[in-house]
Amino acid sequence: MFTPKFNRKVKHYNTKEFAKERYDFLKQLIHEYTTTASHECRKQTLANLANFAYDPINYEFMKQLHLVDLFISELSNDNCDLVHFALSGICNISCDPESREYIICMNGVNRISELLLHKHEDIALNALTTLYYLFESKNVTIPQDIKRKVQQYAMSCNPRYKNLGSIFLDTYRLLEQ
Numbered sequence: 001m002f003t004p005k006f007n008r009k010v011k012h013y014n015t016k017e018f019a020k021e022r023y024d025f026l027k028q029l030i031h032e033y034t035t036t037a038s039h040e041c042r043k044q045t046l047a048n049l050a051n052f053a054y055d056p057i058n059y060e061f062m063k064q065l066h067l068v069d070l071f072i073s074e075l076s077n078d079n080c081d082l083v084h085f086a087l088s089g090i091c092n093i094s095c096d097p098e099s100r101e102y103i104i105c106m107n108g109v110n111r112i113s114e115l116l117l118h119k120h121e122d123i124a125l126n127a128l129t130t131l132y133y134l135f136e137s138k139n140v141t142i143p144q145d146i147k148r149k150v151q152q153y154a155m156s157c158n159p160r161y162k163n164l165g166s167i168f169l170d171t172y173r174l175l176e177q
Contacts, residue, residue, distance in 0.1 A: 051092075056095075073086075094133040097137075109140065116150075
């Protein structure tokens with residue numbers, strides 16, 4: 001019987017060791033996004049930035065580079081792909097309490113709530129998910145118009161809308177008690 005041996009040492013990457021490279025790479029992506037004329041390049045770059053917002057290792061770099069401001073500004077873009085990726089980035093980084101508070105202070109709740117019930121399913125779901133994370137803040141009360149829209153999600157025939165809307169309402173009811 002063959003038993004594999006795993007004698008290789010796994011190299012663990014030290015965050016501090018790669019901090020400068022990570023910061024510079026994010027800065028380069030932002031520069032590329034803001035200077036390119038190519039729609040495809042902008043779309044891909046913003047998607048990459050949104051993916052970086054998923055990793056807590058990047059939060060401090062993103063704050064230094066004001067990436068949340070870029071994401072928020074793109075919410076009013078006419079291109080649905082760019083809105084989707086900007087909203088994905090906000091959703092990802094809103095797990096960070098400091099970023100969450102900043103998004104709220106920058107009128108993020110209102111900007112994002114305008115995207116609830118959007119005709120594009122991914123945008124609509126990202127808007128609801130992002131608001132779910134933003135309302136975890138102790139400083140935010142859920143406005144009635146948002147509650148009504150969330151109730152529409154919960155009553156939807158679309159299982160993705162229905163499940164997310166129901167979870168949102170159940171969580172909010174728990175917070176009310």
